[in-house]
Amino acid sequence: MLQIVPAFGRIGEENAFSVLARAGALAAQGRDIVNLGIGQPDMPTPPHIVEAGIRALRDGHHGYTPAVGIPGLREAVARDILRRHRVEVSPDSVLVVPGGKVTMFMAILMFGEPGAEILYPDPGFPIYRSMIEFTGATPVPVPIREGNGFAFSAAETLALITPRTRLLILNSPANPTGGVTPKAEIDALVAGLAAHPDVAVLSDEIYGTMTYDGEAHTSLLAYPEIRDRLIYLDGASKTYAMTGWRLGWSVWPQPLYDAARKLAVNSHSCVNAATQYAGIAALDGPQDCVAEMMAAFDRRRAIVVSGLNALPGVSCRTPKGAFYAFPNVSGTGWRAKALASALLEEAGVATIGGPDFGVHGEGYIRLSYANSMDNIRRALARMRGFLEERKPG
Numbered sequence: 337m338l339q340i341v342p343a344f345g346r347i348g349e350e351n352a353f354s355v356l357a358r359a360g361a362l363a364a365q366g367r368d369i370v371n372l373g374i375g376q377p378d379m380p381t382p383p384h385i386v387e388a389g390i391r392a393l394r395d396g397h398h399g400y401t402p403a404v405g406i407p408g409l410r411e412a413v414a415r416d417i418l419r420r421h422r423v424e425v426s427p428d429s430v431l432v433v434p435g436g437k438v439t440m441f442m443a444i445l446m447f448g449e450p451g452a453e454i455l456y457p458d459p460g461f462p463i464y465r466s467m468i469e470f471t472g473a474t475p476v477p478v479p480i481r482e483g484n485g486f487a488f489s490a491a492e493t494l495a496l497i498t499p500r501t502r503l504l505i506l507n508s509p510a511n512p513t514g515g516v517t518p519k520a521e522i523d524a525l526v527a528g529l530a531a532h533p534d535v536a537v538l539s540d541e542i543y544g545t546m547t548y549d550g551e552a553h554t555s556l557l558a559y560p561e562i563r564d565r566l567i568y569l570d571g572a573s574k575t576y577a578m579t580g581w582r583l584g585w586s587v588w589p590q591p592l593y594d595a596a597r598k599l600a601v602n603s604h605s606c607v608n609a610a611t612q613y614a615g616i617a618a619l620d621g622p623q624d625c626v627a628e629m630m631a632a633f634d635r636r637r638a639i640v641v642s643g644l645n646a647l648p649g650v651s652c653r654t655p656k657g658a659f660y661a662f663p664n665v666s667g668t669g670w671r672a673k674a675l676a677s678a679l680l681e682e683a684g685v686a687t688i689g690g691p692d693f694g695v696h697g698e699g700y701i702r703l704s705y706a707n708s709m710d711n712i713r714r715a716l717a718r719m720r721g722f723l724e725e726r727k728p729g
């Protein structure tokens with residue numbers, strides 16, 4: 337009888353992938369499914385980035401690269417951070433990784449152990465909690481509340497810190513809520529962290545280029561007072577529609593960098609070489625592709641929000657970032673997960689139940705509007721038909 341270590345009894349999943357599989361299975365049976373479940377841009381990667389990847393392969397970049405990433409990409413990341421956040425980082429503190437997820441995996445492995453507490457947003461990206469539990473650390477959810485615009489509350493977050501807290505995970509703009517934490521709140525949070533010098537911070541800024549209505553994204557990198565304990569997570573997946581290329585990067589404080597490098601050497605060795613060259617083209621190339629994508633998301637956002645607010649029992653705040661709407665469905669009488677499941681099975685619309693992002697997600701569902709206007713309209717019409725006719729089961 338094979339026996340794997342008990343930690344695997346605690347590791348979780350990302351339900352978006354199960355919903356994707358179920359939606360695919362229904363479609364294979366001939367059902368017409370509109371998938372607003374999965375969180376990835378529906379646009380192709382911009383052509384100049386694709387070309388750079390192809391050119392890299394033609395130019396013979398077929399071998400291993402340094403585990404930390406090729407120097408040209410690490411320098412491009414430093415330039416991107418200077419351009420967007422007006423902060424200087426050394427390319428020597430940049431680690432290139434196969435996707436944004438890998439940075440959180442490494443950071444949580446570094447700080448998680450039995451007896452340690454790790455704070456993470458709830459509702460939030462499900463992998464935070466899954467990895468915290470895997471390490472045996474205690475997950476401490478930081479409630480992300482609709483009444484607070486789905487922003488972090490500095491006071492509420494700081495009040496959860498104990499002598500056992502080792503890591504605080506922040507995410508703005510946020511999945512699944514689309515919330516953006518305002519600068520004043522981040523100022524207050526960082527000021528409060530001065531009293532807790534042993535708490536590391538992981539700032540997941542994978543949606544950092546994705547805000548609307550002129551809303552500013554405040555990077556945690558802009559606070560020199562916590563730079564010696566800040567892990568910055570970013571990547572190409574969302575900004576450049578590159579989810580399948582697997583390209584992320586992080587900035588580490590000096591004392592942690594070597595540990596992260598060793599994790600890379602012990603796991604993936606390096607990110608595939610051609611993808612890294614494509615990453616340089618993404619960061620150093622024209623950025624109008626990002627603006628165009630955001631303009632498209634913005635138009636869809638307007639349709640999604642007004643469409644959702646017109647549904648019986650549903651109310652939806654206008655998300656300020658990312659490409660998710662997180663409507664409050666408690667007025668429908670349905671439990672959120674039952675509603676998401678019935679919408680998929682009976683109405684052919686894939687969404688994700690809020691509780692898949694944590695206990696504070698009850699009463700909400702997540703819709704990704706990274707989909708065509710046509711599909712969004714069809715989904716809303718189906719949801720209306722469903723909610724008008726079907727009583728909660």
Ligand SMILES: Cc1ncc(COP(=O)(O)O)c(C=O)c1O
Nearest residue numbers: 375435436437461511542571573
């Ligand atoms: C908040 C957040 N962080 C990180 C990631 C992971 O991104 P990647 O696909 O680059 O691993 C996602 C993906 O959905 C996300 O929503």
